[in-house]
Amino acid sequence: MTRTTTWRRKATGLTAGIAVAALALTACSSGGGGDEATTAAVSQADIDKAMQTPTTLTFWTWVPDIQKEVDLFEKAYPQIKVEVVNVGQGADHYKKMRSALQSGKGAPDVTQIEFQHVQSFALGDNLLDLTPYIPADTKDDYVPWVWKQVLSTDGSKIWSIPQDSGPMGILYRDDIFQAAGVQVPATWDDFATAAQTIHTANPSTYITNLPGNDMGQFTGMMWQIGARPFGWDGDKTVTIDVNSDKAQQLAQYWQDLIQKDLVSVDPDFTDTWYQGLANGKYASWSPAAAWGPVFLQGTAESTSGLWRAAQVPQWEAGGDPVSANWGGSSDAVLKSTKNPIAAAQFALWLNHDPSSTLMMANEQFLFPTTNDTLASPEFADQKSEFYGGQEVNKLFAEISTTVPEDFGWLPFMDYAYSAGQETVGKAIADKGDVVGALKAWQDDLVGYAKQQGFTVK
Amino acid sequence: MTTADLRAPEKPTVLRRGPSRLRRRESAAAWVLITPFVVLFLLFLVVPIVYSGYLSLFREQLVGGNTFVGLENYTRALTDPSFLSGVARMALFLLIQVPVMLGLSLVFALLLDAGVLYLQKVVRLGIFIPYAVPSVIAALMWGYLYGPDFGPFAQLADKLGTSAPPFLSADWMLFSLMNIVSWEFIGYNMIILYAALRSVPRELFDAAAVDGAGTVRTAWSIKIPAIRPAILLTVIFSVIGSFQLFNEPSILRNLAPNVIGIDYTPNLYAYNLAFINRDSNYAAAIAFILGIVIMVVSYTVQLSAQRKERAAR
CATH class of the missing domain: 3.40.190.10 (Periplasmic binding protein-like II)
Structure with missing residues (x-):
């Protein structure tokens, strides 16, 4: 309609064009990596060494105030610094992830991915199989259907660690x-x-x-x-x-x-x-x-x-x-990370350590994915004023x-x-x-x- | 003759060498001066366009890799109902909105120029101010105003015991968008036309007055023909803007996600193709065809205006 706006619109189109160009340009080069993760478990000694080496991890997530849990992690592992970045919620987040992954630059080490999108990033071969990095019995600590959401389609690989879930009930006006x-x-x-x-x-x-x-x-x-x-x-x-x-x-x-x-x-x-x-x-x-x-x-x-x-x-x-x-989401480690051990440990700790998961449940109101937190009295026995004193958490834990x-x-x-x-x-x-x-x-x-x-x- | 012949080539060469050195220095300076522009122009306009054109000739699949497909994306676009309906919708938008908007801009400009309004400067500023509002903010604001349950129109209608028009429904949406775009750009176009009017020689008006022409007659027969190039300019800008409509529908989509689909405007469609469908090759082809459509329409407008002008002479 106007010169500036035409220009502004053109500029938007142009940016999109450049982004598109960047996507395609790098798509050609992304196939070559080929460093298949070994399925042999990483030894505890290696993990200890990695966790005591000064490292900075980047973590993309849109969970509000997740810095609180990250602080807990940094307290437990003082050598690891985690930089929390919010690049947008949902679709915006994934757009930026895809651009970063395909350009081979600027992708985070650890990233939030909703359950339904885990496989789409697995298709792009972008995710690190966490199997060697976490204890083999980790799955026993999670609600079975939730755990299934983060596995590869044949169940052989672990793509991410479940963070929160959304079992369905109804909320009604009494x-x-x-x-x-x-x-x-x-x-x-x-x-x-x-x-x-x-x-x-x-x-x-x-x-x-x-x-x-x-x-x-x-x-x-x-x-x-x-x-x-x-x-x-x-x-x-x-x-x-x-x-x-x-x-x-x-x-x-x-x-x-x-x-x-x-x-x-x-x-x-x-x-x-x-x-x-x-x-x-x-x-x-x-x-x-x-x-x-x-x-x-x-x-x-x-x-x-x-x-x-x-x-x-x-x-x-x-x-x-x-x-x-x-709904529900998880934290995945990207294959492109330079610090797979620390990144995997962080993703696991954040969504597995009771102090962190309980805080997420009670302060960020992310519905828990671990059996312990779901059963924890500090979570399940809460009575909610808004729901006339009902133990809503307990109900959804049953659901x-x-x-x-x-x-x-x-x-x-x-x-x-x-x-x-x-x-x-x-x-x-x-x-x-x-x-x-x-x-x-x-x-x-x-x-x-x-x-x-x-x-x- | 012969001496002259012999001498003649000597002098011109000397003479020629002088200016040519100067000219060379001048042209060197010119090159230096335009280099930043040329570099930016190439880097941010030509290269992306050429690259997009290159991209549009390929098809990259989620599985199966990248293949050269020639013009397949273009033939696909020309039979794609999503794209064609978007273009048709924008054509309709253009046919209705542009005349209304420019008509109002022209009326305001003429009124201001004729000096028949009170508080000239306040009115001028008031009409222009919406242009200073970023289009995203404008769309958000109008989205609120249109709200079916909470907007002021809805509340007013509720007080009066009726219901407000469903601004965000499928039947109304295009007109609601036209309203937003008009609101944003009437002031801008008015300023262009007003500036053009101010530069029309005043003697013409005096002559018209002497001939007994009133204000309306002066406006119709003298002012409007005198600013024809400015009007043409606003028309062409508006044509381009209409086909590139993106921000406003993209924002109202949040309020009416099932009315404004992913293919509501061609630009919105190209964007979604690239980022939702992950089909950037096809998106590039769509963008190219849209560019061609805009060029053709703009050129047609310009050509017909020129022809009219010539006929008028």
């Missing part, structure tokens, strides 16, 4: 439920009935909100209902099955609620949504993850004491409860044991979520054909996978 005379729904059928009752009692209230922009939540629900939409063999074959019977059942269920106007469809993590949580437009956040309770306290402060947490509704009445996961282990990912989840939002998400937001959109998502993903050189099973 006052609204009681006023409408609704019990906490045990099954999704009950939930649908309750949705009708609540909306009839007060037409401006919806039992929950289903966002069209949160494929993480939608994927969590697929996990719960038993759909297994994604998979990768660790090489060139991917499994894409987002249009399975189970997924269709899930889509049909929500489509019915949406079309009967019993569920709102505002995008989540927007001002509209925050308002809806605070002003009673949504009578619950279903399903919510284990990091939700504390998040909600900050968002809907004015409704303190009115909320409660509960198990996620079940698809089958009377069976063993089944939950799923939404965590009901998450199925066998859920896999594609090595390109950023695209998968983006495409899902353009198809399924859009259908949700438009109150349209969510079931039909699953097929569009499936076709889109298969097309992309083939174009990227994968074989689709």
Whole structure:
């Protein structure tokens, strides 16, 4: 529109162009490394030596105040200095990681990676297999399904150390439920009935909100209902099955609620949504993850004491409860690090040492991944004012044991979520054909996978 | 004759040597002076463009490596509904928004120039100020104003017992964006036009007044034709800006993620192709085609304006 702005826009385009150029330029040179990590364990003597050698590690993460845990680590290992860098959250973080990795410069030693993106960095051969660097029985200290999230697809390599997880439950407004005379729904059928009752009692209230922009939540629900939409063999074959019977059942269920106007469809993590949580437009956040309770306290402060947490509704009445996961991340060591031993020890210590994990759980409210912290009275027995004195942590710790282990990912989840939002998400937001959109998502993903050189099973 | 013939070549060579040394020194200075520009120009404009062009001829897969594919990315773009719909959307944007924006800019400029407004300087500054607001901030601000539950429009409508227009819905979004962009750039274009108006010789207006032309007639028949080149300039800048729309939709996408898709504008699409789809080769091709589209449209605008001008003469 104007000279400067045109220029400014051109400049943005240009920067992007240069970044793109940098990506491609270095992509050609990245294959040559070939220093395969030995599977022989690193000896304790080597570890001790490394931990007493002055070393500086760079750690990229967006966890707020993680410096506190890093301080604990530096106290335990005074020779190791850790520089914490926040390069942005989620997508921004990964963009910068990819640029740094492909340019071969400026990548951190240790980095945060969410569970669903671990395999995408494994595909790029960017991650250090931690197996030789950590005790063989480390896995026994973690919740089994969580541990599965950080392994290579064949289970032979450890790509990262789990930091936090997000088993799913629901958070609901006890006052609204009681006023409408609704019990906490045990099954999704009950939930649908309750949705009708609540909306009839007060037409401006919806039992929950289903966002069209949160494929993480939608994927969590697929996990719960038993759909297994994604998979990768660790090489060139991917499994894409987002249009399975189970997924269709899930889509049909929500489509019915949406079309009967019993569920709102505002995008989540927007001002509209925050308002809806605070002003009673949504009578619950279903399903919510284990990091939700504390998040909600900050968002809907004015409704303190009115909320409660509960198990996620079940698809089958009377069976063993089944939950799923939404969110959660881990800390990985990049293959390019010059200090693999110190970096691996740091990643492990941060997410394994009880003093650090407990602090993360209680101060940063990262939902724990180690069995000890989950069972620790200092964590589990906390009563939350916001939830009317309920022991919310204990509840979610129980839920965590009901998450199925066998859920896999594609090595390109950023695209998968983006495409899902353009198809399924859009259908949700438009109150349209969510079931039909699953097929569009499936076709889109298969097309992309083939174009990227994968074989689709 | 012969003596002259013999002598003639001597003198010119002497004469020629003088100025040529001077000219050489001058041209050396010129080269030194433009070197910083040329270096930066090559480094930050020509090299990236050439490199992007080179990139656009390849296809790099997540598995399977990098292959030369010639113009395949270009043929793919020309049949890609995402890209084509983005271009069409921007064309629509251009057809509606640019005339409205420039029309208002022109009216304000003429009003200011005619001196019929009170508080001239305050008004001039007031209209110009939005341009000083970075477009990211402007988009954030308008995003808040448009908010369906919390924005001032929504609150006002709520008090009046109705509901505010759904600014962020699929049907309204393009117009909401047009409004933001117009708000940002009316002032800027106004200043260009106003400056051009100020440089029109005043005698022309006196002559028109003597001939009995009123303010409107003077504006229509004298001022507007006199600043035609400035108007053309603003049109071309606006054409380029429209096709490159990125910041505003990218920010409103946070508020309406399912209305503004990844392919809402061609620039947004190219960005997402590079960073979400990890298909930077195709993104480079898209950027190139977009550049060509902009060039063609700008040139068409310029050509038709010139033709009109010639016809008017």
